Amino acid sequence: DIVMTQSPLSLSVTPGEPASISCRSSQSLLYSNGYNYLDWYLQKPGQSPQLLIYLASNRASGVPDRFSGSGSGTDFTLKISRVEAEDVGVYYCMQAVEIPRTFGPGTKVDIK
Amino acid sequence: EVQVVESGGGLVQPGRSLRLSCTTSGFTFGDYAMSWFRQSPGKGPEWLSVIRSKAYGESIEYAASVRGRFTISRDDSTSIAYLQMSYLKTEDTALYYCTRDIDRGSAANWGLGTLVTVS
Numbered sequence: 371d372i373v374m375t376q377s378p379l380s381l382s383v384t385p386g387e388p389a390s391i392s393c394r395s396s397q398s399l400l401y402s403n404g405y406n407y408l409d410w411y412l413q414k415p416g417q418s419p420q421l422l423i424y425l426a427s428n429r430a431s432g433v434p435d436r437f438s439g440s441g442s443g444t445d446f447t448l449k450i451s452r453v454e455a456e457d458v459g460v461y462y463c464m465q466a467v468e469i470p471r472t473f474g475p476g477t478k479v480d481i482k
Numbered sequence: 483e484v485q486v487v488e489s490g491g492g493l494v495q496p497g498r499s500l501r502l503s504c505t506t507s508g509f510t511f512g513d514y515a516m517s518w519f520r521q522s523p524g525k526g527p528e529w530l531s532v533i534r535s536k537a538y539g540e541s542i543e544y545a546a547s548v549r550g551r552f553t554i555s556r557d558d559s560t561s562i563a564y565l566q567m568s569y570l571k572t573e574d575t576a577l578y579y580c581t582r583d584i585d586r587g588s589a590a591n592w593g594l595g596t597l598v599t600v601s
Contacts, residue, residue: 401586405585405586407585409589411527411589413527418593418594418595419527419589419592420592421589421590421591424584424585424588425588430588431590460526462527464529466588469532469543470529470543470545470546471529471587472529473528473529475526476526
């Protein structure tokens with residue numbers, strides 16, 4: 371199985387400031403079609419996970435443009451350009467290049 | 483608006499069975515793969531199974547932890563996906579989510595989940 375790691379595991383951010391989360395995979399997530407099958411999800415407190423970014427850099431429907439994803443192969447980054455209070459929760463990366471899909475351990479983001 | 487609603491959870495004894503349902507609306511169900519995930523308290527999500535669309539032969543995959551015990555299925559005529567769970571173990575206790583998948587397997591829409599307690 372592909373092992374996903376994330377750093378940091380927790381992050382405390384001042385509103386209006388940027389934030390960045392790193393995700394690494396034990397194998398390349400670059401598929402033969404040229405796409406990287408890496409997703410980012412946010413699970414807000416008491417809620418279900420929601421898709422933020424798919425194919426490493428595509429924002430899901432309704433996701434604010436302050437969220438952006440980048441990276442290729444085994445190294446990926448989620449950036450929040452200006453953190454807002456509603457962005458608190460646990461961020462997970464997940465690989466979808468092969469079965470079983472596997473998640474990173476999560477990064478807990480809170481507001482200073 | 484896409485809606486995904488899980489149901490069928492509850493308290494069940496070890497070794498018994500339970501069938502979860504995933505009722506959907508707001509999209510052409512037959513065009514999409516559907517997956518099941520679960521999440522134990524305080525832990526991250528765990529992918530369990532996927533059933534692809536008819537265009538992909540309704541192919542099915544399972545996580546090793548549930549293979550041979552859980553069975554995924556779909557009914558395109560009613561837009562419902564199912565997860566038949568047999569030989570339940572205490573470690574199967576979790577909140578179970580159904581998702582509509584896009585592309586190769588991104589879980590685009592999640593329901594609120596249905597709680598399964600095996601005790």
